[in-house]
Amino acid sequence: MSTLLARRAGPADPGAGYALFREARRRRRRRRLAGATAIVLTAAVAVLFAATGTHGPSGHEQGRPGRAGAAPATLSPVTAVWYDGIHLRVGSIQPDGDVTQRIAAEANADTLPLVSAGGRVYWVDQAGTYVPALGHWSEVVQYLDVATGRAGTAGPGQTVFLSADGRDLFMSQTAISVTETPVTASGAARLLTLPDGWYLPGGDGLADLVSGAGLATANGIVVQSREGWDPGGSILGLWNPDGGGVVVVGRALAVIDAYTPPGARYSLLAWIPAACRLPGNCPVKITNTVTLSTRTVRSPLPGGFAMGGAFSPTGTRLAAFLNAGTGQAARLALVDPVTGAVRVVPAPALGLGMDIAWARWLPDGARLIVGAGAGSAFLVDAVTLSAKPLVAGRDDTYGPNYTTAIVPRRG
16 A cells, blocks of 8 residues: 555545535536546656755755756657547557557546556546445446456546555545555555545546546645635645645645655645636746745746646656647647746647646657647657657547556566
């Protein structure tokens, strides 16, 4: 089990929060099915602050990450899984941008991002099933074993996300409780209950706008002070059941990404403050979750930062999106988290639904795929800043989209 979180049991009956949580989810699904919203899966990748930025806990200074070098001489195909509205598809993204794919399983998945861990890909089955332990029909979290093609059920859940170390799976049925289950080892699920006045992102707000389900750091799970979205933002907190309390980070409009270095006791959290409005000249803040030291990065474009993005696997770049100023288009930008320098990728211009775009870094750290909504996706070279469309056979309708999960190589 994860060392982050205490193994505390909590009350099984969430009361009125249960109904509110489900209704918020229903409202969001209706908007997604209408094509209004794209949800971004945040990727956990390496980044450290320089001495001029943030110092880590216990007097350990976080060193400056290495600078990005040239792309590897040999680039390998990358395995990805995505949902096309009916089926889960397993594809291979080639270095030239071509995508070969096959249908892996029929699914009734929520339009949340897929979660990859331990050779499996997890998703929320929105049709649900009857769960005797709960005494009612419930949405469940299902999984696909990518190697064998076998599908199964992980347990009840309207949301699914991973612990910061990737060892545990969190599944929530309500906005005030979450179960924790080992990804690979056997063991019973543990029920954890949030402190009064705090909620998991599960409606229309805060981290839910980008991670789709939830977000974990080395210091606990991202929580918010309001159930559902509020145009004035919500207080952003980190809840660690080991200590039982919540550390307040600030008032946030959205959370972009969180990264935890291997074995570290702190994380870095990228978020958009609530003092701005989208579209507007919104900055991005990057906060150390232990010291709460924060670097503010401002956009070179008047529209400011849009929602969505991910840190690179080497930690030298943050893929983010700049609003072109109209609220209808965005440009990909690569941010240096140490200096705050911003490199704008000249093309493509991505159409925005609700001011959200998405990015997935490939494991080599030299490439990433980006898009907005369920539209076309692009393969971007992070060194040369060149981009090319991802081509998925004759019908790109079934190509990678914002539900895409990158599947790491095993062994």
